[in-house]
Amino acid sequence: MVRNEHKQNKYNKKLRKRKVSEAGKAWLFLLPSFLGVIFFVLLPFADVIRRSFCEAMSSRFVGLSNYxxxxxxxxxxxxxxxxxxxxxxxxxxxxxxxxxxxxxxxxxxxxxxxxxxxxxxxxxIPVASVVLLWRLLFHENGLINVLLLHLGKDKIDFMNTSKAFLVxxxxxxxxxxxxxxxxxxxxxxxxxxxxxxxxxxxxxxxxxxxxxxxxxxxxxxxxxxxxxxxxxxxxxxxxxxxxxxxxxxxxxxxxxxxxxxxxxxxxxxxxxxxxxxxxxxxxxxxxxxxxxxxxxxx
CATH class of the missing domain: 1.10.3720.10 (MetI-like)
Structure with missing residues (x-):
């Protein structure tokens, strides 16, 4: 019984060491990405929070006046x-x-x-191609308005009226x-x-x-x-x-x-x-x- 317990404890120690080693390797693998997030996302946004309470030029604290x-x-x-x-x-x-x-x-x-x-x-489809397609369709002289004129209807200025939201x-x-x-x-x-x-x-x-x-x-x-x-x-x-x-x-x-x-x-x-x-x-x-x-x- 004593031998079995000793073997079990030895095995548990090895297992814990292996888990610690694997966890260390995982953190080492994630470290570059983690540092990138800190330096290029979190720290800049923390500076944005600071600036939201200050004047732009003098950096003087102004409280909630910007909000x-x-x-x-x-x-x-x-x-x-x-x-x-x-x-x-x-x-x-x-x-x-x-x-x-x-x-x-x-x-x-x-x-x-x-x-x-x-x-x-x-x-x-690239964005530029989509934009060209929308202009061909929804421009004041586009295909849809040409079709409307052929049907005896009035033109619709899609992009300069509330119809722009529909587009x-x-x-x-x-x-x-x-x-x-x-x-x-x-x-x-x-x-x-x-x-x-x-x-x-x-x-x-x-x-x-x-x-x-x-x-x-x-x-x-x-x-x-x-x-x-x-x-x-x-x-x-x-x-x-x-x-x-x-x-x-x-x-x-x-x-x-x-x-x-x-x-x-x-x-x-x-x-x-x-x-x-x-x-x-x-x-x-x-x-x-x-x-x-x-x-x-x-």
Whole structure:
């Protein structure tokens, strides 16, 4: 018994040493990336937080006056309003459309690979080509207006009226739907077929299976897809900027336009305060999404 205990203790010591050694190698492997994040992300953002409480030129501490200045800025309020409207309109629409398309592909089974490739093509098209296409379609003398004139209708100035928001939303949906379809299909393929077969034996129809099997099983995927859709929504600024410039129609004046214009004008104190507020809001949204995801799993 004593020998066995001695051998066991010796084995446990070796195992602990091996784990410590493996952990040390892992940290050594991660060290360059960790240092990069500290020096190029965390420290610069810490300086942004410091600058948000100071004057830009003299670095004199001014408390919350920069935040009050930003919150009373008409351009900031317009950008926040438009960005919030875009997120609350386009992200749910994108999730719904991509989910319905993924269901069609999942159940019809024919030519699935062809459709997957077709849906992903918009992501492979360069931004400059997309911008050229939008100008050909939505310009005042573009293809759509030429068609409207042939039909005896009036021209629509898409980019200089409230219709610009529809163009921007369409661009976001067109470019990201395919990517979300692939993500939904991954979640659907992870659901056991036995669950559907058992439900079919019990007499469950399509909508019953969708409600009691498909949707609950897809809840873990909803969090990931929503976050990715949220992140990709900020990339639509490239098209908006290249099509409409620094100061587009007020319906599509986003936070990205605001920060770009403040950067050009070197309004450092405004940028710093607004950046801190946006990051705080972003973190709160992430935590809310996580809580909703955990509640759904429970």
């Amino acid at each position: 009050r200045l930003v919150l009373h800025n008409a351009a900031f309020l317009l950008a926040v309003k438009n960005t919030g409207r875009f997120l609350l309109t386009c992200i749910p629409l994108l999730l719904a459309v991509s989910f319905l398309l993924s269901l069609l592909l999942y159940y019809q089974k024919k030519h699935t690979e062809f459709f997957k490739t077709s849906f992903l093509l918009p992501m492979a 921007l939303g369409f661009s976001y949906l067109w470019k990201n739907t395919g990517y979300n379809v692939i993500l939904w299909l991954t979640g659907l393929n992870g659901i056991s077929v036995n669950l559907y077969e058992a439900a079919g034996v019990d007499g469950a129809g399509f909508f019953a299976k969708l409600r009691y099997i498909t949707l609950p099983q897809l809840l873990p995927s909803v969090y990931v897809i929503t976050i990715l859709s949220f992140v990709n929504s900020f990339k639509v600024f490239r098209e908006a900027y290249l099509v409409a410039g620094d100061y587009p129609h007020e319906s599509i004046y986003m936070l990205q336009h605001l920060f770009n214009n403040w950067f050009v004008n070197l309004d450092v104190q405004k940028m710093s305060a607004a950046a801190v507020m946006c990051v705080v809001i972003f973190v709160i949204l992430i935590l809310l999404f996580k809580k909703i995801d955990r509640d759904g799993e429970d």
